[in-house]
Amino acid sequence: MPLSADDPVATALRDAATAALAQASAALSSPAAPVVLLDGRSGAGKTTLAALIAADWPGPVRVVALDDIYPGWDGLAQGAETAREEILAPHRAGRTARWRRWDWSAQRHGESDAVGPGTGLIVEGSGVLTPASAALADVRIWLESPAGSRRERALRRDGDTYRPHWERWAAQEDTHLALDHPRHWATLVAEVP
Template identity: 60%
Template sequence: MSSAPSRSNPDAVGNSLGIAVDQIIAAIAQVAASNPVILIDGRSGAGKTTLARTLVARWPLRGRVQLVALDSIYPGWDGLDHGVELAKDLILTPHAKGLVGVWQRWDWAVGEPAEAHAVDPSLPLIVEGAGVLTPATARLADVRVWLESPAASRKQRALARDGETYRPHWDRWARQEHVHVTRDDPMSLATLVFPVP
């Protein structure tokens, strides 16, 4: 963890994400389905993973919810778009058709696919990751979330989380996120948009 002072107040971030969870839970109740699909998008360090894990912990429906993080799917540092395509083809589309989806975890250490994981179409599903909200995936989701956060705060949080592993790749990944935001306009596809300090 970085010893530099934080540019963002952790309490303010936590409060923002808490408000987001409350509103997502209300949106899930309005869907009135036993297996809703929630997509959570935002640029690196915006709070997607924390939001998704908190939502799982506070899941409002009976039974369990499945969580897939695109960090487990992207095939390397140049793989944002390909990871989203894999999620659409192997997870979201089968789920929408009532079929079992199967995806493979990307092993970042060795740079190749690893074990397979199944996704049960009868269970609710949360997919979180940069790039996940596109015109093609939006049609397959019931609740679509975009987190908007300032670049300096996001970078500080992301590098505090992932340290020197991420630092050399920050700009490379940010360029891919920029392409996604420019091309897909995920904020306009979201049913809920939350500012995160």
Template identity: 60%
Template sequence: MPAPVILIDGRSGAGKTSLTRLLLERWPLDASPQLLALDSTYPGWDGLDAAVEDVTRNVLIPHAAGQQGRWRRWDWGAGEYAESHGVDPGLALVIEGSGILTPETAMLAGVRVWVESPADSRRERALERDGDTYRPHWERWARQEDDHVARDDPAAHATRVFVVP
């Protein structure tokens, strides 16, 4: 039987990373889970779908089959892929990031979380966190999230929904 998989999805600034941090701090099993933050895999500001497809094909599907998966880190400064990282199928896996909860990925994870938060609160948190680096890309990224929500209806595939004011 494959190790547990937890997916944590939500729009930018919703609170995914904070929730993930709390989960990891309170992890109930002896062996710590592997964490894959999609922020490390998005191939640029237009890469939401590409990262999800890559992680599904190269991490989630192999993990479910009990095989080692691999993901590639995106070097934002260089604008290209950098090193790759292995994912041990014998260890629990937590994947956190916008776009990760789709009909396909839902079938590969036992716990599926959607984090919901109002747009103004999300924007304030995201821009406070990432500042001027993110500001010019906010709308561009939000359109990709809108497409994901309309196409994949992640909240409908969640086993848990958290609402963050």
């Protein structure tokens, strides 16, 4: 999403990035590289915020998008669990995290990916912030945004590819909110218009 100086969404995301970097700076002196989790409903601005944080990160950092891990349109919970088991837990333990990306065209697992323990980690995606994953992250962000704004941004971004799946995905987000209470686990809540 292009960010202009007079755009209230851009301002909210820039402010959230500044606050997230301030929180992450406290963890930069620890032996393990800091981990940031970014959660919010579809279209809230997670991908843009992750890019803003990564752009000013003081050292090596990797952004992992759950969009590359979810196993299809019904895979929100499984994608979040895969991120916890295969990325967050090994990274926190000081090991290289290894996982397989999801090939959306072939509807199956595709190429392998990895990130080393000395690299800062930003994991963004709906469902990523759970009670179990919260313990594995230094900064935990929940993005709050009105449904109409989110839908407009998401469909402008993904268009007809996403349109038939919007309600199906939103139902999985509803389940995540009811079961995991991600806002409760956040160290930072950002309101995005």
